[in-house]
Amino acid sequence: MVPSAMNAHESADAQLAALMRQAQVGDQQAYATLLRDLTRRLRRVVAHMRSALGTDDVEDVVQEILLSIHQVRATYDPTRPFMPWVLAITRNRMADAARRHVRRARREIADSELLAAFCDTDANADGDDTLDYESLRRAIAALPSGQRQAIELLKLQGMSLQAASDATGQSVGALKVATHRAVMSLRKTLKGTGSRA
Amino acid sequence: MRRTSTDELIHQLAADAAPVQVRRHPSALALLWLAGALPYVAVVAFALAPRGDLVAMLGDARFVLDAVLTLGAAVASAVAAFLTTVPGYERRALARWLVAPTIWIVSMGAGCVADWVVAGDHAMPISAGLHCFPAILVAGAIPAVFIAILLRRGAPLTPSLTLGLGGLASAALADLGLRFHHSETGLALLVWHSFAVVVLFATAGIAGRVVLTWRTAR
Numbered sequence: 001m002v003p004s005a006m007n008a009h010e011s012a013d014a015q016l017a018a019l020m021r022q023a024q025v026g027d028q029q030a031y032a033t034l035l036r037d038l039t040r041r042l043r044r045v046v047a048h049m050r051s052a053l054g055t056d057d058v059e060d061v062v063q064e065i066l067l068s069i070h071q072v073r074a075t076y077d078p079t080r081p082f083m084p085w086v087l088a089i090t091r092n093r094m095a096d097a098a099r100r101h102v103r104r105a106r107r108e109i110a111d112s113e114l115l116a117a118f119c120d121t122d123a124n125a126d127g128d129d130t131l132d133y134e135s136l137r138r139a140i141a142a143l144p145s146g147q148r149q150a151i152e153l154l155k156l157q158g159m160s161l162q163a164a165s166d167a168t169g170q171s172v173g174a175l176k177v178a179t180h181r182a183v184m185s186l187r188k189t190l191k192g193t194g195s196r197a
Numbered sequence: 198m199r200r201t202s203t204d205e206l207i208h209q210l211a212a213d214a215a216p217v218q219v220r221r222h223p224s225a226l227a228l229l230w231l232a233g234a235l236p237y238v239a240v241v242a243f244a245l246a247p248r249g250d251l252v253a254m255l256g257d258a259r260f261v262l263d264a265v266l267t268l269g270a271a272v273a274s275a276v277a278a279f280l281t282t283v284p285g286y287e288r289r290a291l292a293r294w295l296v297a298p299t300i301w302i303v304s305m306g307a308g309c310v311a312d313w314v315v316a317g318d319h320a321m322p323i324s325a326g327l328h329c330f331p332a333i334l335v336a337g338a339i340p341a342v343f344i345a346i347l348l349r350r351g352a353p354l355t356p357s358l359t360l361g362l363g364g365l366a367s368a369a370l371a372d373l374g375l376r377f378h379h380s381e382t383g384l385a386l387l388v389w390h391s392f393a394v395v396v397l398f399a400t401a402g403i404a405g406r407v408v409l410t411w412r413t414a415r
């Protein structure tokens with residue numbers, strides 16, 4: 001088929017398929033070129049279809065897709081179009097990422113409410129409460145440094161995730177994990193001391 | 198902890214890009230599986246002692262037809278399983294390969310009902326066929342493990358469905374093998390054969406989520 005007769009989609013598919021064929025026989029340069037091209041396209045796709053994700057989350061999903069492509073590159077049949085193969089992997093990994101995102105969001109909402117209850121003095125005005133602020137202070141001080149920092153910046157100082165990430169150099173994802181672990185530790189510690197949790 | 202940038206990841210992946218052998222077509226993989234699994238099933242059937250009327254049964258059109266249908270179901274299930282590990286596979290192609298296993302499963306169920314209707318009160322008690330259950334599991338276990346090893350090299354797009362179909366293929370092959378062992382027939386045997394097929398299919402489907410996964414380590 002004369003190249004001028006191909007539409008842009010078919011032309012792009014043919015170019016990417018050619019790079020993939022070269023990559024399958026071990027051409028590292030072609031493979032790097034292919035992955036860089038795919039990365040640009042995948043960022044647009046993931047960002048467009050998952051607009052709720054932050055920049056770091058989009059990049060995490062893109063990296064997962066690249067890893068998956070690398071893992072199963074032997075399953076690409078060089079006689080068939082390339083884009084359907086890539087898009088099938090992309091859809092699958094984005095679905096996995098969406099499921100993890102929903103599970104994480106549910107846990108974070110519950111933990112945020114929990115910590116708000118820890119720290120809200122009005123909520124603790126009831127005489128039956130036995131919240132011991134000193135126990136909470138000691139429990140936070142006893143956390144590993146990364147978790148303590150996450151709690152202090154995000155929950156006590158009320159910083160946004162991005163601001164805390166800029167201040168500490170940690171990724172948003174790492175801060176979320178640290179916060180979750182910190183709250184779980186605090187819950188366990190305070191339950192053990194008899195303080196209200 | 199420092200995150201890997203995407204550029205660094207691309208550099209690592211490109212450096213790791215050894216030549217790969219393009220995966221064979223699902224039909225070829227299914228035949229490869231059959232070539233390895235069928236001898237094992239034959240050995241199990243032989244160890245359990247072939248049925249005394251085997252030569253006579255090989256001349257029975259109904260017996261031969263059932264055996265061919267069962268073998269066809271095993272191969273078609275295996276092809277379907279391998280097909281689900283190819284990103285971008287066509288769902289219509291998958292549906293075509295599921296026709297033979299569906300006919301086989303329906304015929305097993307129909308056989309159970311027909312035997313129950315015919316035998317009525319004179320039917321063998323269901324417990325009389327209990328020995329079939331572990332026999333099918335033993336005959337199907339190694340083919341199931343072998344197909345799982347082959348499936349792991351594909352893309353784990355639908356792990357439960359993929360390994361479930363692999364389990365179904367193994368169960369059908371085991372059922373085929375045991376047809377050359379049982380001389381008796383009837384509802385009791387059909388029930389336990391069917392139950393073993395369901396157990397193999399369900400167990401493999403559940404195990405799929407653990408056995409077939411995307412690697413994330415860098």
